Amino acid sequence: xxxxxxxxxxxxxxxxxxxxxxxxxxxxxxxxxxxxxxxxxxxxxxxxxxxxxxxxxxxxxxxxxxxxxxxxxxxxxxxxxxxxxxxxxxxxxxxxxxxxxxxxxxxxxxxxxxxxxxxxxxxxxxxxxxxxxxxxxxxxxxxxxxxxxxxxxxxxxxxxxxxxxxxxxxxxxxxxxxxxxxxxxxxxxxxxxxxx
Amino acid sequence: xxxxxxxxxxxxxxxxxxxxxxxxxxxxxxxxxxxxxxxxxxxxxxxxxxxxxxxxxxxxxxxxxxxxxxxxxxxxxxxxxxxxxxxxxxxxxxxxxxxxxxxxxxxxxxxxxxxxxxxxxxxxxxxxxxxxxxxxxxxxxxxxxxxxxxxxxxxxxxxxxxxxxxxxxxxxxxxxxxxxxxxxxxxxxxxxxxxxxxxxxxxxxxxxx
Ligand SMILES: [Zn+2]
Numbered sequence: 001x002x003x004x005x006x007x008x009x010x011x012x013x014x015x016x017x018x019x020x021x022x023x024x025x026x027x028x029x030x031x032x033x034x035x036x037x038x039x040x041x042x043x044x045x046x047x048x049x050x051x052x053x054x055x056x057x058x059x060x061x062x063x064x065x066x067x068x069x070x071x072x073x074x075x076x077x078x079x080x081x082x083x084x085x086x087x088x089x090x091x092x093x094x095x096x097x098x099x100x101x102x103x104x105x106x107x108x109x110x111x112x113x114x115x116x117x118x119x120x121x122x123x124x125x126x127x128x129x130x131x132x133x134x135x136x137x138x139x140x141x142x143x144x145x146x147x148x149x150x151x152x153x154x155x156x157x158x159x160x161x162x163x164x165x166x167x168x169x170x171x172x173x174x175x176x177x178x179x180x181x182x183x184x185x186x187x188x189x190x191x192x193x194x195x196x
Numbered sequence: 197x198x199x200x201x202x203x204x205x206x207x208x209x210x211x212x213x214x215x216x217x218x219x220x221x222x223x224x225x226x227x228x229x230x231x232x233x234x235x236x237x238x239x240x241x242x243x244x245x246x247x248x249x250x251x252x253x254x255x256x257x258x259x260x261x262x263x264x265x266x267x268x269x270x271x272x273x274x275x276x277x278x279x280x281x282x283x284x285x286x287x288x289x290x291x292x293x294x295x296x297x298x299x300x301x302x303x304x305x306x307x308x309x310x311x312x313x314x315x316x317x318x319x320x321x322x323x324x325x326x327x328x329x330x331x332x333x334x335x336x337x338x339x340x341x342x343x344x345x346x347x348x349x350x351x352x353x354x355x356x357x358x359x360x361x362x363x364x365x366x367x368x369x370x371x372x373x374x375x376x377x378x379x380x381x382x383x384x385x386x387x388x389x390x391x392x393x394x395x396x397x398x399x400x401x402x403x404x405x
C-alpha cells in the first residue's frame with residue numbers, strides 16, 4: 001500500500017514525458033506497467049490528453065480566400081513604403097527549374113512589352129520635361145518617398161477602389177522608378193549641351 | 197490605363213503562380229535579390245502559419261491581422277540576414293511569437309483585458325469551424341466551455357502560453373520551440389509542464405464530463 005503511494009508520486013514526475021512518448025525505453029515500460037495497474041495515474045494521463053484536446057477547440061477560423069490577397073497587397077505596399085524598393089519584375093536569372101521545362105512564355109513576353117512601354121514612357125517623359133527640373137527630381141528614387149495611400153495596420157474597409165488606386169500608383173511608380181539610368185544619361189547630355 | 201493595369205496584374209499573377217512550385221531555398225535567394233514574386237510566394241507559403249499562431253496567441257482576427265502584416269514586413273526586411281534556408285520556418289515562428297508578445301505587453305500596459313463582448317473571439321463562425329464541433333446545439337453548449345478555455349490560456353504567462361500553443365495546437369516540436377523562443381530544451385519542457393498543469397487545474401471540471 002505504502003509502496004504504491006510512493007510509486008505514484010515518482011511516476012507522476014514522468015507522466016508528461018510519457019504522454020509525449022519521450023521517456024527512455026525502459027522508463028516508458030515502467031510507467032506503462034504502472035498505468036495498467038493504477039487507475040488514478042491513468043486518470044491523470046487521460047486528463048492531460050483531454051486538456052490538450054480542449055485546446056483544439058480554439059480552432060482558428062479560416063478567413064475567406066480574398067483575405068490573403070488583400071493582406072498581401074497591404075504587406076507589399078507597407079514594405080515598399082517603409083523598407084526597400086522591391087523589384088517591379090522578377091529579377092536576374094530565373095531559377096534552374098524555371099528555365100527550360102516549365103517556362104510559360106506569355107508572362108515573359110508581357111514583361112518585355114512592359115519594359116518597352118516603360119522605356120518609351122521614360123524617354124517621352126524626359127524629353128517633355130525641362131532639364132533643370134529633371135536635374136532636381138530624377139536622381140531621387142520615387143519609391144523611397146512615403147506613399148500616402150498606404151496604411152499598415154488596421155484597415156477594415158479595404159475596398160476594391162483602394163485596390164485600383166494602389167495599382168495606379170504602382171503603375172505610375174513602375175514608369176517613374178525605372179526612369180533613372182536612362183534619364184540620367186539624357187540629363188547629362190542636356191546639361192552638357194546647356195553649359196555650351 | 198485600366199487595360200494596362202489589368203495586363204500588369206495578369207503578368208503578376210502568372211509569375212507568382214510559377215514561383216509557387218519553387219523550393220524555399222530558391223525563393224529565399226530570389227527574394228534576397230529583391231524579387232517581388234519571390235516575396236509573394238514566401239508570403240503565400242507562410243501566411244497561414246503566421247496568421248494561425250497570431251490568432252491563437254491573441255485570440256481574435258483583428259490583432260492577428262495586424263501582427264501578420266508587421267511580421268511579414270519584418271521577415272522581408274531582415275531576409276538578407278537569414279544564412280540558412282532551413283532555418284526559415286523557425287525564424288518565421290520566432291518573429292510572429294515575439295510580435296505577439298510585444299503586442300500583448302503593449303495592450304497590458306493600457307490595462308487590456310479579454311473583452312466580454314468580443315464578437316470575433318467567440319463568434320459562432322469560429323465555434324462552428326472548430327474541429328470538435330459538428331452541430332449548432334453543440335456550438336451553444338460549448339460557448340461557455342470555450343470562454344473558459346480562452347480565459348485559462350490567457351491567464352498563462354506569455355512564455356508558457358507560447359510553448360503550449362505551439363506544441364499542443366500547432367504541433368511544433370520541442371526542439372524547434374527552443375529555437376523559436378531562443379531558450380534551452382529544458383526551459384521549453386519546464387514551461388510546457390507548468391502550462392499543462394495549470395490548464396488542467398483550471399479546466400478540471402470539464403475533463404471528467
Ligand atoms: Zn499510480
